[in-house]
Amino acid sequence: MRMNKAISVLCCFVVLFLLASCKTFGAGNESLPFIEYSDNSSQDSSEQSNSVDTYLEGSSLAIKRRYVAQFRERIIVYGRLIAAVKDDGTLLYTEEHLEENGFAGQEDRLDALHDVIALKPYDSFSGKKKDSTMFTCWYSSSKNENVFKNVSTWTDVVDWSAQQYLIIGLKNDGTVVTDGVLKLVAMHDNPKDWVDYDLSHWNDVVSVACCGLGSAVFGLKSDGTVYYATASKGYIEDGRYDSVLTWKDIVQLSSSQHHIAGLRSDGGVEVTGFGIDTTHAYLHNAAYWKDIVSIAVGNNGIAGLKADGTVVYAGDDTKGQEACLEWEDIIAIAMGDEYVVGLREDGTVVSTSAGNLTAGWNIFENRG
Numbered sequence: 062m063r064m065n066k067a068i069s070v071l072c073c074f075v076v077l078f079l080l081a082s083c084k085t086f087g088a089g090n091e092s093l094p095f096i097e098y099s100d101n102s103s104q105d106s107s108e109q110s111n112s113v114d115t116y117l118e119g120s121s122l123a124i125k126r127r128y129v130a131q132f133r134e135r136i137i138v139y140g141r142l143i144a145a146v147k148d149d150g151t152l153l154y155t156e157e158h159l160e161e162n163g164f165a166g167q168e169d170r171l172d173a174l175h176d177v178i179a180l181k182p183y184d185s186f187s188g189k190k191k192d193s194t195m196f197t198c199w200y201s202s203s204k205n206e207n208v209f210k211n212v213s214t215w216t217d218v219v220d221w222s223a224q225q226y227l228i229i230g231l232k233n234d235g236t237v238v239t240d241g242v243l244k245l246v247a248m249h250d251n252p253k254d255w256v257d258y259d260l261s262h263w264n265d266v267v268s269v270a271c272c273g274l275g276s277a278v279f280g281l282k283s284d285g286t287v288y289y290a291t292a293s294k295g296y297i298e299d300g301r302y303d304s305v306l307t308w309k310d311i312v313q314l315s316s317s318q319h320h321i322a323g324l325r326s327d328g329g330v331e332v333t334g335f336g337i338d339t340t341h342a343y344l345h346n347a348a349y350w351k352d353i354v355s356i357a358v359g360n361n362g363i364a365g366l367k368a369d370g371t372v373v374y375a376g377d378d379t380k381g382q383e384a385c386l387e388w389e390d391i392i393a394i395a396m397g398d399e400y401v402v403g404l405r406e407d408g409t410v411v412s413t414s415a416g417n418l419t420a421g422w423n424i425f426e427n428r429g
Contacts, residue, residue, distance in 0.1 A: 122328050125354045125368050126312060129392050133355060134179035135424060136404050138397030139186050145410050147424045150176040150191065153410070155418050171198065182395075187212065187223050195221070197228070211240045220268050222316060227275025235265045235283075243275045243292060256297065258290040270316035272334065277302050279321060285310040287323065304333045315358045317396070320344065322358040324365075330356055332363055346375035359396035366394050372403060384413040 135146045142158040152174055159168065176191040187197040187209075193216050197209050209228050215238070218230040227241035237260050247255045260278070266288065268281040277296055280288035287305045291297060302321060308331050313324040320334030320341070330347040337344055347356075347363050350373055355366040362376015364385060372385045372394060385394075385401040388411060393404035400413040408425025412418055 122352065122354060122368060123326070126324075129355045129366060130313075132393035132404055134181065134189075136393055136395045136402050136410060137180045137182040137186060138359075138395045138400065138402050139182035141397060141399055141414070142186075143395075143397075143402055143410075143412060143414070143418060144180055144186060145404070145419075145422060145424050146177050146180055146188075148427055150174075150178065152177060152180075153419075153422050153424065157418075181221060181223055182397075187221065187228065189218070189221075193217070195230075197223070208242055209240045215240075222270045222278075224271050224273065224275040224318065227271060227278070229269045229271050229275075229278050231266055231269045231280075235267070236261075237263050237266055237269060237278075237280060239278075241275060246274075247276070247292065254294050256292050256294050258292055260288075260290060263288050268314050270314040270321060272302070272316050272318060272321055274318065277321075279305060279314055279316070281311055281314050281323075285312065285326065287311055287314070301334055301337070305331075313356060315356045315363075317359045319360050320358045320363070322347070322356050322363055324353055324356045328352045328354070328368070330363075330365060332358060341376075343375050343377075347373075355394060357394045357396040357401075360398050362396065362401075364394050364396055364401050366391055370406070372401070374401060380413070381415070382413050 137144050140158065142155055144152055144154040146152060152171055154171060156168065174188070174196070177188050178191055179189045181187050187195060189195050195212050195215050195218060197212055208226065212228060215230055217233045218238070219233055220231040222229055226246050227239055227243040230238045230240075232238060239260070244255065263280050265283050266280040267283050270279045271277060273293065273296065276293040277289070277291045282288065287308050289302055289305050291302065296302060305321060305323070308323050310326045311323040311331070312326050315322045319336070320332060322330060322332040324330055328351050330350050330353055332344045332347050335341065344363055347365065350365050352368045353365040353373070354368050357364045359376070362374060362382055365373045367373060370390045370392070372388050372391055374383055374385050376382060380399045382401050385403060388403050390406045391403045392406050395402040402410065402412045402419070404410055404424070408423040408428070410419040410422040410424065
């Protein structure tokens with residue numbers, strides 16, 4: 062009898078603990094099951110497969126978003142250069158595009174990178190290592206060396222976004238930092254367009270993004286609304302990004318040089334930026350998408366990953382970008398100016414590029 066009572070009390074404690082662990086946060090800061098990929102190459106492949114099956118079969122949008130978020134920074138496209146982070150922290154990349162993207166002669170530098178856990182693109186590509194330190198790979202041209210002088214000293218940054226002349230980082234405490242030469246370049250090239258802005262009041266930020274060479278910066282707050290600041294009088298006058306201030310229930314931001322997109326908690330998409338009602342009016346098609354769990358916007362299009370592992374796309378198709386509509390079993394997407402890249406649940410990388418540039422790539426190849 063005493064044993065039964067003891068078991069009952071223990072069960073009550075277990076139930077209370079599980080309930081306490083299931084706290085609900087604001088739309089922009091979801092706390093949901095996370096399946097770590099780390100470098101545990103000895104993990105049984107069937108366990109990996111089962112975790113993916115759990116993601117694919119009927120779980121809520123929120124849980125699926127949380128699942129795919131861990132893979133979002135494993136693949137990038139910069140120009141026509143594709144890069145991916147393997148489980149062992151080293152990189153795969155399309156060597157044939159190094160020179161045209163300004164990285165000629167930097168193969169040794171890229172091959173020497175290790176313990177990488179995340180990459181971001183745009184006018185350089187930057188990354189984060191397991192020890193939380195960051196790195197940037199800039200053009201070979203000496204003119205562009207040391208544009209980001211302080212990034213390598215950042216150690217408490219949990220998210221970041223970069224454009225040609227500015228990088229914005231999100232700190233652990235929900236505030237932001239910036240680095241770069243944006244003001245120096247602007248005051249030299251077009252001083253009349255410059256507007257000083259202050260980001261010191263930004264707090265409770267959970268994600269960051271930037272556009273326009275760094276002239277427009279955005280911060281996603283934990284309540285699902287978005288901060289916006291710009292250093293350009295022209296952007297203020299044409300109001301190209303003003304609508305982000307009306308967005309609600311946002312859980313992810315994605316940006317390119319010209320556009321900013323937001324994923325809502327209900328699986329819908331918001332997007333705005335340059336030419337949204339003229340040359341890039343096709344971006345409005347994203348407003349009709351449903352059940353989206355991740356987004357990637359580029360200068361010439363936007364792609365959305367659906368909860369069932371398929372992909373939707375709106376934009377230029379002159380390079381065959383719409384081939385991504387045939388993909389299945391996708392867990393991450395990335396956008397470049399000319400093609401879409403996807404990561405499949407088995408670790409293989411696919412792209413809409415001519416010539417099957419990522420043939421043979423598998424970033425999970427050491428699992429099981």
